Amino acid sequence: MLRSMYSGVSGMKGFQTKLDVIGNNIANVNTVGFKAGRVMFKDILSQTTGGVTAPQPGTKGGVNAKQVGLGVQVGSIDTMHMAGSAQTTNNPTDLRIDGDGFFVVKLDDNQQVPYLTRAGDFHIDAERNLVTSDGLLVCDENGTPITLQSNTVSFSISNDGSIIETDDTGQANVNVRIGVAKVANPEGLEKLGGNLYRTTLNADNRPDLGGGGWVANDSTLGSGAIISGQLEMSNVDLTSEFTEMIVAQRGFQANSRIITTSDEVLQEVVNLKR
DSSP, X not given: OTHHHHHHHHHHHHHHHHHHHHHHHHHTTTOTTOOOEEEEEEEOOOEEEEOOBOOBTTTBOOBOOEEEOOOEEEEEEEEOOOOOOEEEOOOTTBEEEESSOEEEEESSTTOSSOEEESOOBOEEOTTOBEEOTTOOEEBBTXXXXXXXXXXXXXXXXXXXXXXXXXXXXSOEEEEEEBOEEOOSOGGGOEEEETTEEEOOTTTOSOTTGGGSOOOTTOTTTTOOEEEETEEEOOOOOHHHHHXXXXXXXXXXXXXXXXXXXXXXXXXXXXXXXX
């Protein structure tokens, strides 16, 4: 008799998690490089109240099993890595990856396994390092932090990540290329906050992402070209999020009604003997 109540409780917990994910998506609708999440449900193991009977040819037919479901649970919380829309800023250090790759960043030069990010709002600090908004060092194709030459007066960034530096004599040189890494399973990356991802055992079978060779605009790897002067915006679709929010709210209400109805049934049982 109480199975329906516990099923309703599991449903409320599941839809609460879904509302949490939707709320986070909507909160990050303007976060550069943010990837929306989604919640997928699966049923809990059903209780079998009657077994299966095999058919007996010429005598009687078979009987199906009798099973009662025990509720729902969260099957997965996926990160959707579809590309977000492009925003033109005309700032040369604002970069967007037109593909499936990630920028490679480090806290310091001693960090072995770098972090990954899709947020390309970079800056030049006082030491002429290319850094993120939080001060993390942007790395080249070999994992070395990028530093502009001391005599560089201007620079531009090409599609393959090459930083074309013009020195005080007017000479243009390419000394470094921005690294763009690609993982086998982007959904397996772990979110760290601050638009950062950390590789996991299910994201790529290379613990250090290969230790280098992170080339942008590589047609073989499919890492994607770098577009200077643009940023990748969040891929959150407000229309879908509000629709899912309504569905989650109604699901939460319906499961609460299940609990209320189960409570009324229990009250009737208690009041049978007066």
